[in-house]
Structures are given as structure tokens and as C-alpha cells.
Amino acid sequence: MNHLTTYLIISAILFILGLLAMMTRKNGVSVLMGVELILNAAGLNFVAFSRFNGGNLNGQAAALFIMIIAAAEAAVALAIFLNLYRLQATAEVDKASLMKG
Amino acid sequence: MEILKHIIFYLFVAMTIGSACVVVFHRRIIYSAFALLGTFFGVAALYLYLCADFLAASQVLIYVGGILTLIIFGVFLTAKITSLDIPQQTHQRFIALVPAALLGAGLVGMIYGTDWKGLPPLSSPPVTGGEAAFAAGGAQPTAKGLGRLLLTDYLVPFEVASMLLLAALVGAMRLARFYRRED
Numbered sequence: 001m002n003h004l005t006t007y008l009i010i011s012a013i014l015f016i017l018g019l020l021a022m023m024t025r026k027n028g029v030s031v032l033m034g035v036e037l038i039l040n041a042a043g044l045n046f047v048a049f050s051r052f053n054g055g056n057l058n059g060q061a062a063a064l065f066i067m068i069i070a071a072a073e074a075a076v077a078l079a080i081f082l083n084l085y086r087l088q089a090t091a092e093v094d095k096a097s098l099m100k101g
Numbered sequence: 102m103e104i105l106k107h108i109i110f111y112l113f114v115a116m117t118i119g120s121a122c123v124v125v126f127h128r129r130i131i132y133s134a135f136a137l138l139g140t141f142f143g144v145a146a147l148y149l150y151l152c153a154d155f156l157a158a159s160q161v162l163i164y165v166g167g168i169l170t171l172i173i174f175g176v177f178l179t180a181k182i183t184s185l186d187i188p189q190q191t192h193q194r195f196i197a198l199v200p201a202a203l204l205g206a207g208l209v210g211m212i213y214g215t216d217w218k219g220l221p222p223l224s225s226p227p228v229t230g231g232e233a234a235f236a237a238g239g240a241q242p243t244a245k246g247l248g249r250l251l252l253t254d255y256l257v258p259f260e261v262a263s264m265l266l267l268a269a270l271v272g273a274m275r276l277a278r279f280y281r282r283e284d
Contacts, residue, residue, distance in 0.1 A: 010114055044147060054220075061251060063156055
């Protein structure tokens with residue numbers, strides 16, 4: 001419980017799961033969920049290092065910024081998928097080939 | 102008491118990773134969306150174990166209250182709303198598994214291979230009167246320090262983040278409004 005490696009392993013597992021979601025899922029919204037998992041893993045890493053590196057707060061500030069980025073990214077990505085669904089009646093990332101040259 | 106703390110900690114870990122597995126592998130996207138709730142709460146609990154009280158609260162507020170709501174709206178708006186049973190396909194599962202497993206093995210090997218002894222020892226600052234709940238962990242509230250940090254060292258990133266949020270929200274509104282096909 002009070003080891004850095006415990007938290008690092010947990011966040012590595014979260015990162016790998018998020019990566020799998022991004023690679024295997026077809027629906028854009030689930031790809032977005034994978035991104036959220038990865039961002040959570042990164043935040044956990046930051047907070048763990050800030051706790052075990054003498055207890056300064058710099059890592060926690062970085063985790064706060066990660067949350068801000070995640071909120072902005074979720075809003076924009078969902079708007080894009082919404083538009084994709086309206087234009088092509090699908091939310092699958094494979095079918096988004098409008099800009100294919 | 103110490104044993105109980107450990108058991109609760111590993112329950113939270115199991116909740117985090119188990120619901121993350123549901124997010125990744127469940128066939129119905131709506132189940133994935135709600136399993137994400139468990140992951141976010143589990144990470145918030147881990148933040149509490151890491152003495153980051155303010156961060157745990159904002160994790161619940163921002164992720165569960167904001168982002169998860171947005172994602173569930175997204176799920177419903179990009180599918181037939183009449184059926185709760187929204188299946189989704191996965192593809193290239195076995196092609197994806199190989200690099201993910203390799204990367205995971207590399208990460209775990211690196212984490213165990215690195216000598217973390219160079220880090221300073223765990224500091225447990227002296228406990229001050231009012232925060233009895235936090236006293237058990239020997240930790241102090243972090244909101245004050247974080248606020249000071251955000252308005253001194255991280256002032257520029259803080260302002261940039263506010264501009265980014267504004268731009269992202271305006272852009273999302275512009276993107277998501279109904280738009281006529283021009284053909």
C-alpha cells in the first residue's frame with residue numbers, strides 16, 4: 001500500500017487497458033473512453049510520484065491540468081462524433097472516410 | 102486496523118481495474134459507459150490514499166459529474182435511442198493484443214527494474230488541530246498549497262488552460278449544432 005511500485009503497476013494496467021480500447025473498439029465513443037482511461041493512468045502516476053518524492057504538490061498540479069485537458073478533449077471529440085453520426089448515420093471510426101483523398 | 106486498511110485498499114484497486122476491464126471488453130457500449138464510473142471512483146479513492154484530498158474531490162466532480170455525463174450523452178446520441186441494448190463490434194483484437202502485451206511487459210519490467218531508493222523518504226508532516234479525519238494518515242489538506250501553486254508557479258499554464266477550455270467549449274458548440282449538407 002505504501003510503495004511507489006504498487007501505484008505504478010496499477011496505472012500501467014490502466015494504461016494498457018486504455019490502449020487496448022483505443023486499438024480494438026470500432027465505436028468512436030468507446031475509443032474516447034479508452035483515452036479517458038489513459039489520462040487517468042497518467043494522473044495517477046503524477047500523483048504517486050508527487051507523494052513519494054518528498055510530498056511536494058507539483059505532481060498534483062499536473063494532474064489537475066490533465067483533468068482540464070480531458071474535459072476539453074471530451075467535449076470536442078463528442079461534438080465531432082455527433083456530427084459524424086448526423087452526416088453518415090454511424091459512429092464507427094472505420095467508416096469516417098469523408099476526407100479520404 | 103492496519104490489515105483492514107490494506108484490505109480496503111486492495112478492494113479499491115480491484116474495483117478500478119475490474120471496471121476498467123468491463124469498459125474495454127464488454128460488448129454493450131452502455132455497460133462500458135457505466136463501468137467507467139467505477140474506474141473514476143476507484144482512481145479517486147487511490148488519490149485519497151496518496152493524500153491528495155482536493156484532487157480526489159475534483160476527480161469525482163469533473164470526471165463523474167462532467168465527462169462521464171458527456172460520454173453517456175454521446176452514447177445515446179450516436180445510436181438508436183429506443184433500444185438500450187446497443188452492441189458494438191470490436192476488430193483486430195489479436196493484432197492489438199500483441200503490442201499491448203509487449204508494452205505492458207516492458208512497463209512492468211521497467212517499474213520493477215528501476216531502483217527507486219533514490220527518492221526521499223515518505224514525509225509525514227506534523228498534524229495540526231482541526232483536521233482529525235486526515236490525522237490518521239498523517240497527511241495535511243492540500244487545497245491551500247495547490248491554490249498557492251496555481252497562482253504562483255503555474256500561473257501561465259493556468260491562464261492558458263482557461264483559454265483552452267473556452268476555445269474548446271465554443272468550438273464544440275459550433276461543431277455540434279445542426280448543420281445542413283451543402284450539396
